[in-house]
Amino acid sequence: MSLQEAENAIIEEFSMYEEWLDKYEYLIELGKSLKDFPESSKTDEKLIKGCQSRVWLDYKIEGGKIIFNADSDAIITKGIISLLIGLYSGRTPQEILSSDFSVVEKIGLKENLSPTRANGLVSMIAKIREIAYGIEGLD
Amino acid sequence: MYMLVNDIRNMFPILSRKVYGKNLVYFDNAATSQRPQSVIDEWNRISAESNANIHRAVHCLADEATQAYEASRDAVRDFLNAEFREEIIFTSGTTASVNLVAFCFGEAFVKEGDEVVVTEAEHHSNIVPWQMMCQRKGAVLKVLPVDDDGHLMLDELDSLLTEKTRIMAVTHISNVLGLVNPIKEIIDRCHSKGVAVLVDGAQGAVHCKVDVRELDCDFYVFSGHKLYAATGTGVLYGKKKWLESMPPYMGGGEMVGTVRFSGTTYAPLPMKYEAGTQNFASAATLKSAIDFINLLNNSELNKSIDEIRDYILHCLNKDQRIRLYGVPRGTSDEKIPLFSFTVDGVHHEDLALILDKMGIAVRSGQMCAEPLMDRFGVTGMLRISLAPYNTIEEAEYFVKCLNKAIDMLI
Numbered sequence: 001m002s003l004q005e006a007e008n009a010i011i012e013e014f015s016m017y018e019e020w021l022d023k024y025e026y027l028i029e030l031g032k033s034l035k036d037f038p039e040s041s042k043t044d045e046k047l048i049k050g051c052q053s054r055v056w057l058d059y060k061i062e063g064g065k066i067i068f069n070a071d072s073d074a075i076i077t078k079g080i081i082s083l084l085i086g087l088y089s090g091r092t093p094q095e096i097l098s099s100d101f102s103v104v105e106k107i108g109l110k111e112n113l114s115p116t117r118a119n120g121l122v123s124m125i126a127k128i129r130e131i132a133y134g135i136e137g138l139d
Numbered sequence: 140m141y142m143l144v145n146d147i148r149n150m151f152p153i154l155s156r157k158v159y160g161k162n163l164v165y166f167d168n169a170a171t172s173q174r175p176q177s178v179i180d181e182w183n184r185i186s187a188e189s190n191a192n193i194h195r196a197v198h199c200l201a202d203e204a205t206q207a208y209e210a211s212r213d214a215v216r217d218f219l220n221a222e223f224r225e226e227i228i229f230t231s232g233t234t235a236s237v238n239l240v241a242f243c244f245g246e247a248f249v250k251e252g253d254e255v256v257v258t259e260a261e262h263h264s265n266i267v268p269w270q271m272m273c274q275r276k277g278a279v280l281k282v283l284p285v286d287d288d289g290h291l292m293l294d295e296l297d298s299l300l301t302e303k304t305r306i307m308a309v310t311h312i313s314n315v316l317g318l319v320n321p322i323k324e325i326i327d328r329c330h331s332k333g334v335a336v337l338v339d340g341a342q343g344a345v346h347c348k349v350d351v352r353e354l355d356c357d358f359y360v361f362s363g364h365k366l367y368a369a370t371g372t373g374v375l376y377g378k379k380k381w382l383e384s385m386p387p388y389m390g391g392g393e394m395v396g397t398v399r400f401s402g403t404t405y406a407p408l409p410m411k412y413e414a415g416t417q418n419f420a421s422a423a424t425l426k427s428a429i430d431f432i433n434l435l436n437n438s439e440l441n442k443s444i445d446e447i448r449d450y451i452l453h454c455l456n457k458d459q460r461i462r463l464y465g466v467p468r469g470t471s472d473e474k475i476p477l478f479s480f481t482v483d484g485v486h487h488e489d490l491a492l493i494l495d496k497m498g499i500a501v502r503s504g505q506m507c508a509e510p511l512m513d514r515f516g517v518t519g520m521l522r523i524s525l526a527p528y529n530t531i532e533e534a535e536y537f538v539k540c541l542n543k544a545i546d547m548l549i
Contacts, residue, residue, distance in 0.1 A: 004343060008371040017516070020159070020496045021496070024492070024493060025547060028489075028512070028547060028548060044296050051520065052487070052488040052491075052503060053486060053488045054518065073486055073518065074486035074487075074489050075486060075488075075489050076489050076492055076493075077487070077488065
């Protein structure tokens with residue numbers, strides 16, 4: 001599935017949830033099922049610190065594709081992270097940079113991205129792009 | 140005068156709005172309180188009818204704007220029972236007031252090796268300005284700790300105060316713990332050793348009757364926006380003897396006597412510390428806000444908010460999953476209706492996001508008090524803070540929603 005197809009699939013899936021409660025419950029389930037970061041990997045270099053939740057982001061490159069791994073101490077943020085990892089991990093830098101990252105907004109979680117929330121999610125998306133951009137620049 | 144909570148609510152237009160289709164429950168009053176119509180009207184009146192720079196021109200509009208601004212100074216003087224009206228300096232907020240004192244007091248009275256005392260319960264705004272001053276002057280910052288219940292460990296105060304201590308900065312009520320600190324005792328003990336005291340009244344001015352002459356504090360600072368007034372307003376009360384002997388903070392505008400390239404003399408108090416064009420329309424609303432507080436104090440409503448406080452305290456205390464920070468020891472009267480807590484196994488951000496969707500505005504995070512978060516070994520807390528316009532029905536709805544949110548997350 002191309003990245004755009006994957007993004008559209010998630011947008012379609014979320015359109016089924018009319019109530020915010022259902023969306024949050026789904027995200028909470030996603031968050032709970034995302035594998036925890038090993039405690040030893042929760043280093044300051046991988047930490048994206050906010051006033052609210054903390055987000056850790058790690059990556060490695062395999063066969064020209066970026067494999068992301070991430071965690072958060074807040075479960076709803078972790079659910080959104082799980083979505084993002086599902087979308088962007090295992091893609092080439094070019095694929096990642098072709099995305100406008102509007103998927104979070106389109107699934108009705110825009111308020112989770114507002115800068116006033118001061119959480120790590122905005123920074124995480126910026127970091128994913130930065131990593132992809134840095135690796136693409138190396139080619 | 141007998142008033143019902145709905146009489147008060149009707150004075151606040153914002154309280155009738157909805158968020159996500161639900162009635163707004165505003166429980167973030169310690170961050171900023173809402174404004175009564177009288178405050179909004181006063182700001183609009185100045186802007187629409189009397190907008191002119193104050194203290195300068197002789198024309199009619201300038202006179203009206205100046206009168207409104209100075210009437211607020213008189214209202215604040217009465218509110219704090221200050222001896223002289225020129226002891227009231229208008230600033231942009233509590234943070235600006237603390238910075239002013241830390242800088243100017245430091246310049247005048249602190250030298251290398253001197254000591255400054257703060258407490259572990261302080262807001263960043265009552266820590267960082269003192270750290271900056273200590274760095275600049277080569278002074279040492281010392282910290283009075285809090286115990287596990289969030290009470291200041293007063294037993295350690297006397298050993299912290301030495302012949303090198305110049306000033307102590309202490310909060311009247313912590314924005315995290317919500318406990319009324321025994322500031323009169325702290326001030327007396329500091330004064331017995333010749334140490335000046337600044338009281339951060341950002342929360343205290345809202346919840347306590349403050350009499351600066353009875354307290355005998357050297358400085359008392361607070362913000363207008365937590366006290367029903369417009370944002371961008373703050374007060375610095377300082378004893379005249381200090382304000383006269385400290386240097387000015389910022390130069391320019393109407394803070395001068397005469398200006399020559401060979402040297403400048405400064406205006407007398409309070410103008411000495413009010414450089415540049417003041418936020419006069421907002422400052423004028425302080426009077427309307429204080430009029431509102433006087434109305435509140437003459438009603439029975441403060442008793443009703445005490446009952447709501449006791450109800451929430453009871454609900455939080457009996458829930459084994461909840462850890463409350465700032466636990467009253469004797470009667471609950473030493474606690475204001477402000478509760479910071481964590482829930483075992485649940486992140487504060489998740490709770491805040493879910494409560495928001497239920498229409499309840501709460502605060503979550505470090506609350507500008509990282510040292511206190513470290514003290515209790517947490518990365519953040521959830522805080523609810525109530526005002527006299529909040530109702531018992533809102534408190535009951537909150538308790539119900541909190542339980543539902545916890546169930547969703549555990």
